[in-house]
Amino acid sequence: MYKLPRTTFAAIAAMTMAAAGGCTEHAAPLSGRDVSPQGATNATERSRRDSVAADSAQRARIVRVPRPDTLRGLYVNRWAALGKKMTQLIDLAKTTEVNALVIDVKDDRGFVLYQSGVLLAHEIAADTTKPMSHARVRALLDTMIAHRVYPIARIVVAKDPLLARAKLAWAIKRKDNLEPWLDKNGNPWLDPHQPGVWQYAADLAKEAYDLGFSEVQFDYVRFPDEKRLVSETVYQLANGRVRAQVIRDQLDFLNSKLRPYSIPVTIDVFGLTATDTTDMGIGQKWERFVDRAAVVLPMVYPSHFAPGTYKLGNPNAHPYATIDRALKDMKRRSAGIAGAAKIVPWYQDFTLGAPHYYAEQVRAQMKAGYDNGFQSWILWNPGSRYTTGALLPEGGGSVSPK
16 A cells, blocks of 8 residues: 655655745635637737646645555544544544545535635635634645645535525526525525536635645535425526536536646545446436546445345445445446546445444445455545544555454
């Protein structure tokens, strides 16, 4: 497993400061620089190219943690990142096989982790609920750099009630009265057809990357997963497209916005997408998205598979068998697709129904991955509380269930 030698914080911090010419602030996110194909002047195009070049030069001065060949990560929710839990999780990574942390930069309530330079985030007050200061962000990233912990910025896209309420034109609409459609929790969702939704995600991604995150991961790149959605909603921008095509088109949009800055598009998807042959009503169909991202991260939580899936009465009680079947389907569905993404599965480190998940159940999922050739993984616990007994010491290899 890839893990560089531990380096002192002081040495890395000094190297970061020297590389950045003593400056701890980074470039602001790109905003309003797209050049229309009609009426674009040579001066405007030169200005755009100069801006891209300046941004590239700024990023080149950032000391960035390289992507591990074998990535083993943990999810860090926004509140954990803001509190003492963040230090505890970095300490856990320092002593175990964990070498990456996926940190909420924008969570599923719409809140941004830190004070943002993205105008829309400021306009809707997304960065005003106990935001992390710039100095704290810099200290956090420098600490992760010092210990070679790979920082991944998680950005939730379509599930953003804060933005949906502020920009009603971007919300999913009811068919009967064109008022915002509300999910089972009474919250509006953003309409994935709306380009502004994805531009906002791209702007936040660029800002996170410019701050020093090594990778950006997009979650909720989909429609809501409620069956009544089909009968209750209408989409004026669909233009005859099915949902899977809409998600594909918008992933292309993200790629086009981030490619000039060498920011890879990585996406979280439902774990069952590799087995279900439809788009599951959410716009995620394996063959339509797997070649539109650098990395695809299926959420293969055994508790989320319905009874009877893979002929298992309770998939949650059979973590090895459930993950084994799901990963085999992923390999089969990706075979022959040019440019298919690298797959890094999310595994379950939480309890939802019987049985209770301990180290044995977590390790069983890892073992299924290793047996299918998937050495990388990320663990999900919504409260960012992890089963340390499932983790090997730093430098450890694969594990087998006891």
